[in-house]
Amino acid sequence: MAFAAINSAGTPITAIEEAFVTEPSLKKRVYDAIGHTPQHAPLFEDLARYTSSLQARAASTSLPIVPPPTDGPAAKKRKIQNGSSVETAQASVSVKDAPVQFYVQDISFAMPQRKKLTLEVTAGYLRTRNQATKEVEFGIPMDKIRHALCLPVPEKTQKQFNFCIVPEFADGITSPPEGTSAPDAMVFTVADGPAKAAFSESGQQIGNNPGETAEALIRKLLNENMPNTNFVRPDEREFVSATPEAHRKGEKAYHVKAFRGSKEGYLFLLSTGILFAFKKPLLFFSFDTVESVSYTSVLQHTFNLNIIARPRNGSEEDNQEFEFSMIDQENFGGIDEYIKRHGLQDSSLAEARRAKVYNVNAPKNTEEAAAAEATGAEEESELQKAQRELEDQEDEEDEEDYDPGSDGESEGSGSSSDEDSDEDEFHENAENVSEGDEEEIKEELGSEAEDGDDE
Template sequence: MAFSSINSSGVPIAAIEEAFATEPSLKKRVYDAIGTTPQHQPLFEDLAKHTSSLLARTAKTTLPSRPSASDGPAAKKRKLQNGDSGETAQASVDMKNGDAPVQFYVQDVSFATPQRKKLTLEITAGHRFLRARNQTTKEIEFGVSMDKIRHALCLPVPEKTQKQFNFCIIPEYADGITPPPEGTTVSEAMVFTIADGPAKAAFSGNGQQIGNGSGETAEGLLRKILNDNLSHTNVVRPDDRQFVSAMPEAHRKGEKAYHVKAFRGSKEGYLFLLSTGILFAFKKPLLFFSFDTIDSVSYTSVLQRTFNLNVMARPANSTEEDIQEFEFSMVDQDNFSGIDAYIKRHGLQDASLAEARRAKVYNVNKTGEDLAAPTAEGTGEGESELQKAQRELEDQEDEEEEDYDPGSDDSEGSGSSSEEDSEEEEEEAQDSDEDMDLVKNELGSEAEDAGDD
């Protein structure tokens, strides 16, 4: 052996052989060092063992390459440590491939979800990915395959002086309603803002500026590019025929508002009633109730100025046991008629008068008009669900008042008092009768005397 002259024992050291099996020149240098300084042999063995453990750990975390045709059907079933299939893992590799050809990109895009920072938005050619690139490091931060996008929404940003649009990209299993199957990796929902105006920072894949000077806005150009690449949906915008807020946009006078301010717990957000479902945005987690996931909608905690909107939702192809209730509170009463019309238009079942909810409808802070009895027209078919709820509560209170019998009060205190009052009244009546008899007797004797005279 080449190392027999420098290894005192003349026997290969297993740890060194394993660690440097693919590096013969390095292995020879290690044995040379041991031959020169035999006292350092334990140190080199420890270093070799540590090197072997690092190599093993790296091998476990390295993604497998795309299976070739010669691998056979078994290669398609190959699983990774995180439970993803090789196909899903390869898609992730393709998405993060910084050298993949880019079809379209926009610089300085403000993202709110899943990260809050400015990034370059890209749409790749070929495999068609929507992804975000770090503008400093040039690394791909996150992204999603166009084939996995189930909902794409373009919504005006509420309460901003300058008009802006938020694009909400909702991949499969990222709607906040439907949980992913076990072992499935899910791309997070994406929310990014595009300013209203010319597409100054939009470029084609070859770096040529596009859109600027044509009169097309950045928002319109991006919608067009997305629609050309989306497989399962198109970009949805608010529609006057679906819902318009009763209160115009406060920060941009004369402009219609399409949002409803609401709270989910302590978190403030906005409800958008769209042609494909109801969105609660823009903070994490994003909630999108597509029509096929809505089981029913109801109104609770009905007060003079606000009410709560409750959405009962369940994942697609699930059972009633999987139904979840989402409550959105402090919704302004001015928007009730528009919300109710939207619910009726889309045939969403209303459950406001269910027994389980009746106790939640409060009759407080009413004005004189609110407490007035409903007219015949108000109790007809044209009556809104809110009016029905109020009328049902008032009818129930009237029935309780009619059935009330003071004599049926069984409380000990009031019963004792009633008996004592009754006894006192009887005694007073007897005393009164005795007094009347005395007077009669006296008068009678005097009358007899007068008659004798």
């Protein structure tokens, strides 16, 4: 009871003051509860100390403090440091504190950051950890992963694989709902060969069975933890390039080189969609987002592939067109077969792409053409008719005056520009003759003028 008297007198309790210094309303409720039930004071103090310890641990790992529940709208997704987003502050704590199932050191990442990190898999997250600071850099909830692709890296002497993890709203086509954010796509590279730095939670090395590769190990472990998808790999039954892998002789290539604007990348035609990688932004056209496909600028050696995609949460008005240019003509047949096999609409001859037809040289043997011509004749005015007849008469006179032996020059209706050019040519030739010939030329010109007067 003495404690209650002290509390009612306003004497602060240190543990509660420290725990709820930023939450005065909650602190008041705690004091009120202690005032009504002083026997529970030790319990509230223990809860306050525990809250302070959580706050201290969060501060040491740069974690946001979990806010108390409110009656307001649901908390928006928040970015964690240098990486992808997670749904709530509580999820942020989970992605950092979830126990590790296995991890692989010295993994080279290209997205969302270009650096070497430790790849970690937990029960609910795929995350990365800085190897120097030991801090979690970014992560993706396993249940948010929509597409997982394992692809050979093109144009490398040593065989490597790129793992492309595409979470929801990170395909480059469908944007997250307004006011929210989404995890970025993740791309990391694994060399072909045994896993040299893969470990279980206890620190025991794994993936060292005979013939087991790091690529196969990571695919297996991630497939076991992703609830909504499994890894997709290239399949020659889907598409294989007409040009083999130049840097690894005898090996088939499953990509075609293409440009999006000035950005060079690779197109992979897979069983679940078309990927353009490995530059930012990564684009993945799953079949349910492809509205149509078309070919443009088909030349002798190259052609362009155009994909019109519709966001999953959008309408036809939100359609976007993506053009991939300078694709080798040798791959046209394989790409066209892939598009037809998967029933992707070929809109190469769609109305928007067809050349506009103008009725300039339309045939006049149809009834409509004859009617239009008759109507035009009736509407011709007398002045227009007289002008047309005069022009026709002049054309006939020009044909009668035409002399085939005059080097193609017609007399009669010559243009003023032709006369000026003839005069300039005469003066130029006159300057090149000698002084002794000038008189002879003048005499000839004079005689021609007299002949003209006589006529």
